[in-house]
Amino acid sequence: MRAAILRDDSGTLNIEDVTIDKPDRNEVLIKTVASGLCHSDLHFIDGSWSFLAMYPMLLGHEAAGVVQAIGEDVVGIQAGDHVITCLSMFCGYCERCLTGHSYICSERQQVQARQPGNQPRIIDNDGAEVNQFTGIGSFGEEMLVHQNGVVKISNDMPLDRAALVGCGVTTGVGAVFRSAEVKPGSTVAVVGCGGVGISTIQGAHLAGARQIIAVDLEQQKLDWATQLGATHTVNPNDGDPVAQVLELTSGGVDYSFEAIGLKQTAEQAYGMIRAGGLATIMGMIPPGVNLEIDGADLFLSAKRLQGSIMGSNNFKVDMPHLCDLYLGGRLKLDEMVSRTITLDEINDGFTAMKNGEVVRAVIDFGT
Ligand SMILES: [Zn+2]
Ligand SMILES: [Zn+2]
CATH class of the missing domain: 3.90.180.10 (Medium-chain alcohol dehydrogenases, catalytic domain)
Known part of the structure; x- marks a missing residue:
């Protein structure tokens, strides 16, 4: 063959x-x-x-x-x-x-x-x-x-x-339904709008999220995200994406998802959640790359950070x-x-x- x-x-x-x-x-x-x-x-x-x-x-x-x-x-x-x-x-x-x-x-x-x-x-x-x-x-x-x-x-x-x-659709939709168990009426941010990110946005839409924020550097991808369920878009070229998401949600989303696999974007996804929120990392962060989060913030704000593989x-x-x-x-x-x-x-x-x-x-x- x-x-x-x-x-x-x-x-x-x-x-x-x-x-x-x-x-x-x-x-x-x-x-x-x-x-x-x-x-x-x-x-x-x-x-x-x-x-x-x-x-x-x-x-x-x-x-x-x-x-x-x-x-x-x-x-x-x-x-x-x-x-x-x-x-x-x-x-x-x-x-x-x-x-x-x-x-x-x-x-x-x-x-x-x-x-x-x-x-x-x-x-x-x-x-x-x-x-x-x-x-x-x-x-x-x-x-x-x-x-x-x-x-x-x-x-x-x-x-x-x-x-x-x-792969991509199961990873994104599964992250919403199985890994994070997104609840109806909640708020969601998705960092990275390729195949997995777009699938995550569709999953959040199916789950009844009331606000779905797509984050990507490419305007074309943000347009696709809007067609497929995103209610808001954030382009980091317009300024700090964490600050933009906190502004849109009055203090952070209930659930964030990272679909790129970079230290910077994973830390940003964590920064986008409110107190009690859950950040889910789906991207393939290379071994040896360490994420840094504020330990006191994690504890005092009862935030959660988790990995999700294949949804x-x-x-x-x-x-x-x-x-x-x-x-x-x-x-x-x-x-x-x-x-x-x-x-x-x-x-x-x-x-x-x-x-x-x-x-x-x-x-x-x-x-
Ligand atoms: Zn794959
Ligand atoms: Zn087994």
Whole structure:
């Protein structure tokens, strides 16, 4: 199959022919129909997370497709099914999984890749193992994934929209409903209005927040945010974004969300909450970067600061529900796809993302 392979931190993906194996007992072979380009992929391409890279590497983790074949132990998924993949793969038997927190499964490595000594799922032309980012690797024409990273969805759901649910939408909407549990009538600020931030804004809208403040440096993104549920916008080019949010809310929001992954914006998100407020950090802050907050303020104002990964999802349940919200017209996904590209245009797609030109670029692999 053809796939976009990352071989170093030069910033470019190479389109190569690689060989993908047949499904093992618990695996699902999927024809990739659509894959979004996510900032988490970009972090590996631009080198900011390259210390975790395992070259050669097949990136891509926000995808939907059609099942081609299944292993003998796969249950609930059949050839021909339309599916979404999710990087929140779970073992199903660790303490985290058994207490309903499978998004932070402690045995994930058991399902992300085949265990050492076995034939790799994907090899390149030299016979070297190609590592699937997060156990998925959706920048290829096919995906071979453990069944605990795959969920069946309705055939009514367009697969190029379903792909977005695979990461960005679940992360943003899930942060609102599962991580922060935003209450109706509350006030919300979202720092960073790319795919995750826009999804957070939509989640806050669905949750009945009365004031939803979008914060971004790009006017285009603030316009998109307004179309998709933001009631107010703040551009840091116009002055300190924390001061602007405090002014708009008479002292701070009930909930803030950070969707960029920078020390500065994470600290700003914390600064935007009122006494008793909750700041949720979704961005991929690089390891070794420390946040600084005023300890006395945290204590005296009873503020809360939390991380949220992949929207604290239970994706086998959540993703079909999110598809239903789209099909019912309540979750807007068409508006989030700024650009549709081919696999060969993937490097241009990431350049557009870096330049802030898109909410989401989606690769259409054709049917
Ligand atoms: Zn992602
Ligand atoms: Zn587990």
